[in-house]
Amino acid sequence: MDFxxxxxxxxEKWEKDNLYKFNNKNLEKKYYLLEMFSYPSGASLHLxxxxxxxxxxxxxxxxxxxxxxxxxxxxxxxxxxxxxxxxLRTGIHPEDSTRHNIQIMExxxxxxxxxxxxxxxxxxxxPDYYKWTQWLFVQLFKKGLAYQKEAPVxxxxxxxxxxxxxxxxxxxxxxxxxxxxxxxxxQWFFKITAYADxxxxxxxxxxxxxxxxxxxxxWIGKSVGAEVDFYTENGLKLTxxxxxxxxxxxxxxxxxxxxxxxxxxxxxxxxxxxxxxxISQAAKKDEIERTSSTSPKTGVFTGSYVINPLTxxxxxxxxxxxxxxxxxxxIVMGVGAHDERDFDFAKKYGLEIKRVINSKDAKExxxxxxxxxxxxxxxxxxxxxxxxxxxxxxxxLEKMGxxxxxxxxxxxxxxxxxxxxxxxPIPIIYCPKCGTVPVPEKDLPVKLPHICDYKPEGEGPLGxxxxxxxxxxxxxxxxxxxxxxxMDTFVDSSFYxxxxxxxxxxxxxxxxxxxxxxxxxxxxxxxxxxxxxxxxLYSRFIxxxxxxxxxxxxxxxxxxxxxxxxxxxSDGRKMSKRNGSKTxxxxxxxxxxxxxRLHMMFSLKYIEGGPWSDDGIKHMKAFMERVERIxxxxxxxxxxxxxxxxxxxxxxxxxxxSIKDIAENMEEFSFNVAVARLxxxxxAMYKYDLVENKNVELCKxxxxxxxxxMSPATPHFAEELWEQIGEQYSVHNQKYPACDESKIVLDEIxxxxxxxxxxxxxxxxxxxxxxxxxxxxxKKDAKVAECLIDKTIVKEIVVPKRIVNLIVK
RNA sequence: GCUGGUGUGGCGGAAUGGCAGACGCACAGGACUUAAAAUCCUGAGUUCGCAAGGACGUGUGGGUUCGACUCCCACCACCAGCACCA
Numbered sequence: 001m002d003f004x005x006x007x008x009x010x011x012e013k014w015e016k017d018n019l020y021k022f023n024n025k026n027l028e029k030k031y032y033l034l035e036m037f038s039y040p041s042g043a044s045l046h047l048x049x050x051x052x053x054x055x056x057x058x059x060x061x062x063x064x065x066x067x068x069x070x071x072x073x074x075x076x077x078x079x080x081x082x083x084x085x086x087x088l089r090t091g092i093h094p095e096d097s098t099r100h101n102i103q104i105m106e107x108x109x110x111x112x113x114x115x116x117x118x119x120x121x122x123x124x125x126x127p128d129y130y131k132w133t134q135w136l137f138v139q140l141f142k143k144g145l146a147y148q149k150e151a152p153v154x155x156x157x158x159x160x161x162x163x164x165x166x167x168x169x170x171x172x173x174x175x176x177x178x179x180x181x182x183x184x185x186x187q188w189f190f191k192i193t194a195y196a197d198x199x200x201x202x203x204x205x206x207x208x209x210x211x212x213x214x215x216x217x218x219w220i221g222k223s224v225g226a227e228v229d230f231y232t233e234n235g236l237k238l239t240x241x242x243x244x245x246x247x248x249x250x251x252x253x254x255x256x257x258x259x260x261x262x263x264x265x266x267x268x269x270x271x272x273x274x275x276x277x278x279i280s281q282a283a284k285k286d287e288i289e290r291t292s293s294t295s296p297k298t299g300v301f302t303g304s305y306v307i308n309p310l311t312x313x314x315x316x317x318x319x320x321x322x323x324x325x326x327x328x329x330x331i332v333m334g335v336g337a338h339d340e341r342d343f344d345f346a347k348k349y350g351l352e353i354k355r356v357i358n359s360k361d362a363k364e365x366x367x368x369x370x371x372x373x374x375x376x377x378x379x380x381x382x383x384x385x386x387x388x389x390x391x392x393x394x395x396x397l398e399k400m401g402x403x404x405x406x407x408x409x410x411x412x413x414x415x416x417x418x419x420x421x422x423x424x425p426i427p428i429i430y431c432p433k434c435g436t437v438p439v440p441e442k443d444l445p446v447k448l449p450h451i452c453d454y455k456p457e458g459e460g461p462l463g464x465x466x467x468x469x470x471x472x473x474x475x476x477x478x479x480x481x482x483x484x485x486x487m488d489t490f491v492d493s494s495f496y497x498x499x500x501x502x503x504x505x506x507x508x509x510x511x512x513x514x515x516x517x518x519x520x521x522x523x524x525x526x527x528x529x530x531x532x533x534x535x536x537l538y539s540r541f542i543x544x545x546x547x548x549x550x551x552x553x554x555x556x557x558x559x560x561x562x563x564x565x566x567x568x569x570s571d572g573r574k575m576s577k578r579n580g581s582k583t584x585x586x587x588x589x590x591x592x593x594x595x596x597r598l599h600m601m602f603s604l605k606y607i608e609g610g611p612w613s614d615d616g617i618k619h620m621k622a623f624m625e626r627v628e629r630i631x632x633x634x635x636x637x638x639x640x641x642x643x644x645x646x647x648x649x650x651x652x653x654x655x656x657x658s659i660k661d662i663a664e665n666m667e668e669f670s671f672n673v674a675v676a677r678l679x680x681x682x683x684a685m686y687k688y689d690l691v692e693n694k695n696v697e698l699c700k701x702x703x704x705x706x707x708x709x710m711s712p713a714t715p716h717f718a719e720e721l722w723e724q725i726g727e728q729y730s731v732h733n734q735k736y737p738a739c740d741e742s743k744i745v746l747d748e749i750x751x752x753x754x755x756x757x758x759x760x761x762x763x764x765x766x767x768x769x770x771x772x773x774x775x776x777x778x779k780k781d782a783k784v785a786e787c788l789i790d791k792t793i794v795k796e797i798v799v800p801k802r803i804v805n806l807i808v809k
Numbered sequence: 810g811c812u813g814g815u816g817u818g819g820c821g822g823a824a825u826g827g828c829a830g831a832c833g834c835a836c837a838g839g840a841c842u843u844a845a846a847a848u849c850c851u852g853a854g855u856u857c858g859c860a861a862g863g864a865c866g867u868g869u870g871g872g873u874u875c876g877a878c879u880c881c882c883a884c885c886a887c888c889a890g891c892a893c894c895a
Contacts, residue, residue: 211889214813218891225895242895255895293810293893322893332895340810341893410894532890602833603821613821616834622847623833629848673823676832683832686849752828757876759828797875803827807875 001628003592003621006720011113019732020064020115022071024501027518031068033060034497034558036527036535037075037122040101041082045108047584047600047612051567054597055606055671056526057114061712062666064115065736071519072115073500075122076102079130080489081159081175084422088455094422095450098125113593113715115732122503124424124492131445132499132510133492134427136542138438139549141428145191146416148436152259152326153187153415154180160456161419162187164488165412166534188417188426188485192541196220196409198555199540208561215532221410226394227329228403230254230306230315236265238306238317241328241408244338245397246381246389248310250354252346253334254317255299257325258282266317268303275300275319282321297322297345309402310393320345328408358383414538416488421454421461423486431473431480440474446482460484494538497522497557498546510551517553525558528566536561562669565609567600572611587617594714595620601671601713623679624717630685631707634699635725641693648695649743654684655702656743662709663736675713681706705737753778754805755787771798778804 014020035056038049060072083094083101090097102123109116122129140146153162158178162185167174192199200220203213225243232238238254256263258279267275278300299320306315322341323332336346336353346353355374359382362374380396381389397403417426425446427439439446449468454461462468463484473480495510501519502511539557547555568574587596598620604610658681665674685702688694703725711718711731722731746767751774753761761783765774775796778784788808795807 209813211813215890218812221891221894223894240895244895295893297893320893322895324894327894334895339895341895408894410891529889605822608815610821613834616821619834626848670823672821673832676823679832690850750828754828754876762828795875797827799827799876803876805827805875 001625001717001720003594003624003717004589007111007113007592007594007716010716010719011111014113014730014732015110017730018119019730020070020072020117022117022120023069026069029067029069030519031060031063031070031524032501032519032522033063033070033072034500034522034525035072035074036525036531037077037493037496038105039080039082040076040078040098040105042086042097042101042104045105045112045584048567049109050112050584050593050596051600051609052526052528052564053109053114054112054593055564055601055669056562057112057116058597058601058671058712059524059526059666059669060115061715061732062663062736064732065708065712065734066663067735070115071120071501072117073120073122073503074109074114074116074118075120075496075500075503076105076124077489077493077496078102078123078125079423079486079492081161081420081422084420084454084456085159085176087422093450093452094454095125098422111588111593120500120503122496122500124489124496125422125448127445127447128507129499129503130424130448130492131507132495133424133487134439134444134446135441135510136491136495137427137487138441138444140190140545141438143545143549145194145545146188147191148186148188150184150186151189151415152182153185155183155185156180159420160458162415162417164415164490164534166414166490166537187415189413190416190491190541192414192538193409193411195541195544196222196411198544199411199537202540202544202556206556206561207559209529209563212529212532212536212561212563215529216537219411219533219537223408223410225406225408226390226397226403227406228333228397229309229401230333231309232266232304232306232317236262236304238262238331239329240331240333241406242333244335244386244390245393245403246384246386247335247338247356248308248333248393250335250337250356251308251311251313251315251333252336252352252354253349254306254315255320255323255332255334255345256302256317257323257330258319258321259325260330262331263302263319266302266304266319271301271303275302278319285321295322297341297348299345299349301349309397309400316351318345318349326412327410358389414488414490414541416491417460417485418488419458419460419485420456421448421451421486423489424448424492425462425468426483426485426487428483429471429473429480430483431476431478433478434473434475434480437473437475437480443474448486460486462486490535490538493535494542495546497525497539498543498552513551516551520552521554521557521559524560524562526562526564529563562607564606565604567604567609568611570611570613582614587614591617591621592716594717595624598624598675598713602675604672606669606671623682624714626686627682627706627710628717628721630682630689631703631721631725633689634685634696634703637694637696637699639693640696642697643693643695644698647688647691648698649747651684651688651698651702652740652743653746654681655705656739656741658709659705659737660739660744663739666712671713678706678710678713681709707731708734708737749801751801752803753781753784754803755784756807757805760784760787767801771800774798774800774804778806 035053060070064070078098083098086097087094137146154168155162156173156178158176159173163173168180171180173180200217200222203216223243225241226245227239227241230238299318302317302319304317306317308315334342334345336343337355381392394403394405425448427444427446429437429439431437449465451465453464469481471480471482498511498516501515506512543552543557544555546552595617599617603616658677661677662674707718707721708731718731748764748766750762751765752759753763763781765777791808793806793808797805
C-alpha cells in the first residue's frame with residue numbers, strides 16, 4: 001500500500017464530503033473535545049503539534065465510533081508579542097504575517113487528517129471575535145471588576161510592556177527572558193481575587209489531574225489568620241497579619257517593608273540617616289536577591305515603638321526588606337521562638353526570644369532549650385491548645401477593636417493592559433467631563449487600526465495614531481480620547497471555548513444562553529500543564545463571572561482536563577531546531593502520517609511524554625503491512641468450515657478482549673497500551689492463520705472489527721483497507737464493535753498452585769468449579785500430593801481464576 | 810523549605826493486593842532464499858547449572874497480609890511548580 005498516496009486521496013475525499021460535520025441540532029450525545037488552540041507561528045508543524053493534535057484527534061475519533069456527536073473545533077490565538085517582535089525585526093506588519101501563518105498552519109493541520117470542525121474556526125485577531133473580548137471587558141468594568149489603580153507592576157524592558165504575575169518566571173519575562181523591573185504605574189486590572197475562594201473550592205468538583213489542582217491551590221495561596229493593630233505612642237496604627245495569633249505573647253519586635261508608605265512616618269530624627277540609607281540600598285537590590293529565602297535577613301531600627309495590644313509591652317519597629325510590601329499589610333510581627341526568620345533576625349539584632357507555651361505543657365515536658373525565654377500563656381488563655389488560643393485571642397482583640405479574623409491570598413489581581421500594538425484595544429474612552437467611560441456595546445468592536453508605527457516605547461503605540469485616539473464621549477458627546485493600551489492575549493483565550501459553538505453563526509450576542517449551556521462545559525480539554533496557573537485559572541475566573549452575570553448555568557468550563565507530557569529532543573532536553581534533525585514533515589513524507597501517529601501513540605506514554613526517538617517508525621509501517629496482508633488474505637477466503645473448537649474460541653477471545661481493553665485504554669489516554677492490544681489481536685490472527693479449515697465467518701468478522709479498531713490510530717490506512725475488503729465507505733462512520741462478554745469467559749484457565757505462598761505448579765482448571773471442587777482437583781494432582789506428604793494443611797486459600805494457596809505445617 | 814509527581818530488564822513500557830516484565834525495540838536461533846533484504850516461526854529478567862532444577866529480583870529499610878510493583882511508616886534519588894507569604 002502506498003501510504004503517501006492514500007493519505008492524499010482520503011484527505012481530499014473527507015474534506016469534500018465534510019465527513020466529520022458536527023450536528024448542532026442534536027445535542028443529546030454531544031461530546032465537546034477541545035485541544036488548546038495554538039499560536040500561529042510561521043514554522044512548519046513540529047513533532048509537538050503532531051503529538052498534541054494528532055493523538056487527541058485519535059481520542060476524538062474513538063468517541064465518534066462510540067456514537068458521540070463530537071465537536072472538535074480549531075482556531076488560533078492570533079494576537080500577541082511574537083508576531084509583533086517578528087514584525088519589528090523584519091518590517092512585515094503583524095497582521096500580514098499572522099494571516100499568512102494562519103493559512104500555512106491551517107493547510108498543515110488539515111494534512112494531519114484530523115477531524116476538526118473547521119467551519120467553527122475562530123481567530124482572536126478578527127474583529128468579529130475581539131468584539132466579544134471587548135464586550136467582556138465592558139461587562140467586567142460595569143461590575144467594578146475591571147478597574148484602574150496605581151500599583152507596582154512587572155515591567156519587561158525588552159518587550160517594553162507590563163506583564164502579569166503569571167508571565168514572570170523567576171523574575172524574568174517568560175517571552176524574552178529579560179529581567180523584570182518593578183514600576184509603579186496606573187494600570188488596568190481584573191479583579192480575579194474576588195473569586196479566590198471559589199476558584200479554590202471549585203477544584204473539588206472537576207476531573208483534573210491532582211498536580212494541576214495543587215498548582216492552582218498553591219498559586220491562590222490561601223492563608224487563614226488574623227489582623228492585629230499595634231499603635232505607636234503618638235497614635236499611628238500599624239496592622240500586622242499573622243496566622244499565629246496564639247504567639248502574640250511572644251512578640252518582641254515589628255518589621256515593616258521599606259516600600260510601605262507608613263515607614264516614612266516611623267523614622268525618628270536620630271535614626272534618619274541609617275534608615276534612609278538602608279531603604280535606598282534595598283531599592284537597588286533585584287527581585288531575586290530580595291525574595292530568595294537564603295538571603296540574609298537584615299534590617300534597621302526606625303526609632304519608633306508600638307504597644308502590644310494584649311500585653312501592653314513596648315515593642316521596637318524595624319524596617320527590613322525580607323518583608324514583602326504587596327502581601328497582606330506589609331508589616332509583620334516578630335516572634336523569635338516561633339519563626340525561623342524571626343529567630344535569625346532577633347539573634348542578629350539582640351532582640352528578646354520568647355517561647356509561648358501553656359504552663360501545663362511546659363511542666364510536663366522538661367523543656368530542653370536554654371536559649372529561648374519561656375513565656376506561658378497568661379491567665380485566661382493558659383492551658384489552651386494553639387488553635388483554641390488563636391480563636392480566643394482574636395475574639396478578645398475584636399472586642400477591644402484591635403484585631404479581627406482575616407484571610408489572605410497570595411493571588412494578585414490580573415494585570416491586563418499591555419503597552420503594545422498587536423492586541424485587542426481596551427474599549428474605554430477618557431472624557432474630560434465624564435471621566436472614564438466604557439464604549440457602548442452597540443459601538444463594538446473598537447477596531448484595531450492598521451498602523452505602521454507600532455514600535456513599543458513604554459506607552460501604548462496606539463497613542464501615536466490620532467485618528468484612533470480622537471473620539472467623542474458616548475455620554476456627553478464632547479471631545480474625548482481613547483485608551484491606548486491593548487489587552488493581554490490571555491483575555492482573548494479566557495472565553496474562546498464558550499464562543500466556539502457558534503463562532504460564525506451568531507454575531508448578535510457572545511453566545512445564545514440556551515445553546516451554550518447545552519454545549520458546555522467542555523467534556524475533555526487537552527493541553528500542556530504550563531497553562532496551569534495562567535490560562536486555566538483565567539478561564540475559570542471568567543466563567544464564574546459570566547455565571548454571576550446570569551448567562552451561564554455552569555461555572556467550571558473544563559469538566560475533564562488531560563495534560564500531554566512534553567515530547568523532548570533525543571537528548572532528553574527541550575526540543576529545539578538543533579537537536580531535532582528531522583521535522584515531522586520529513587517523517588510524513590517517508591512513512592506517512594499514520595505511521596508517525598501510531599509510533600507516537602505506542603512508543604511513549606501520552607500523559608508523561610519523554611525523549612523522542614524515531615527508532616520505531618519503520619516498524620509501525622511494517623505492522624500496518626502485516627495487518628494489511630492478513631486482512632486482505634482473510635477477506636478473500638471462501639470455504640467456510642463452520643468449525644468452532646478451541647482455536648476458534650481462542651481467536652474469538654482475543655477479539656472480544658481487545659474490543660474491551662482498547663476502549664478502556666483509549667478512554668484513559670493510554671494509547672500505548674491500546675496499540676499493544678491491537679498488536680496482540682493481530683498476533684492471534686496470525687496464529688489462527690496456521691489452522692487449516694478456517695471458520696471464515698469468524699475471520700471476516702475479526703477483519704472488519706480490527707479495521708474499525710485501528711481507525712482512530714491510523715485513519716487513512718483503515719479507510720483504504722476498508723475499501724479494499726469491499727466494505728462501504730466510510731470506516732469512520734462505523735460503530736465501535738460490541739464486546740461479547742460470553743466470549744471472554746474461558747472454560748478453563750491456568751491457575752498457579754502455591755504451597756506456603758510459593759508456586760509449586762500450575763494447573764488448568766475449569767472455570768465453573770466451586771472452590772471446594774477446585775481444592776479437590778488440586779489435592780489430587782501428583783506434584784501437589786508429593787509436597788503434602790507428612791504435612792498438615794492449616795489454611796486453604798482459593799482465589800477463583802487466579803490462585804490456590806495451601807498453608808501447611 | 811513547602812506542594813505534587815516519578816523510580817520495574819540493554820531500551821520504550823505492561824500489571825482491579827494474586828503466576829512481575831504484557832506489547833514492542835534491540836538481541837539470538839530456525840524456516841524461506843544461490844545470497845541478502847523482507848516475511849513467518851521460536852527463545853530470552855539476572856545468576857548458578859549440560860540439564861532437571863535452585864537462588865536473587867519492581868530505588869533503600871521496615872510494617873500489614875497466606876500473598877505487596879500495588880496498602881502503611883521512614884528514608885534516598887530524580888523531575889516539576891511555588892518559594893523570606895508572616
